[in-house]
Amino acid sequence: MSINDRTGDIAEITRITHLYARGLDRFDPKETLSAFSVDGAWDASAVGLTRYEGHEQLLDFFERDAEAVEKQFHIITNHVIDFQDDDNATGTNYVFSEAEMKNGAAIKAIALNTDRYVRTAEGWKIAERVITALTTPQMEGFDA
Template sequence: MTTTTQDELDIVRATHTYALGLDRFEPELALSAFAADAVWDATAVGLERYEGHEQIRAFFENDAKAVARQFHILTNHIVAFDDADHARGTNYVFSEGETRTGAKFKAIALNEDTYVRTPQGWRIASRVISPLTTPEMAGFEV
């Protein structure tokens, strides 16, 4: 296996770790996919923009408290390397769930990511989430 192939697999694993952490309501696991100074921006689907581990962690913790059931399916990963330590890519996300108050939500979106190699491995440096269909977010209050 080439280094680039292994790097791409590690990047895809980071995106899947993010989803698993959210769906298992383990904020630290989801956060472990991100670089310390990462940006997570879901303003286009009606949520917020968060910068750095502290802000992103707070959102993931609030999500874990507010949501009763959810899932994230990430697929169609495309990764391009800018250099040995930086890459960018896209992937599709389908997320659906229900809050503890009974509100249902659904989003089918495009994640536009940048990635950075850290001493701990590849991490998401930025994620911008854009809707591919009309998001259904009424009552999703995190």
């Protein structure tokens, strides 16, 4: 199948990665969660955080994040998406994020998201996101 035949899938996958970021930046944990499959995973252990699996753990983390952060932004770009079949894909994208925590800490991270995507009844979702640093992250004081 050619890339042109996947244009809609690529747009939908790119959109869910942007919904993830928008949910974080609007302090809307449910919108952030909407990007993930029910059994989805978010793993930032490589940058000193932890791994969360399933909607319950993910929502708990996203709610704690929304409560702990004063201001933040995420820029997600440079998507490369490869399809294994009609319902499974992998991809990478870059994220640049800065935050001001309510505790006074300043956070900065430039990272690579390595994702697995799955097509569900609700559309494409992130099945797993593994975050690795591209530059030395400044995470001291991140308390979510």
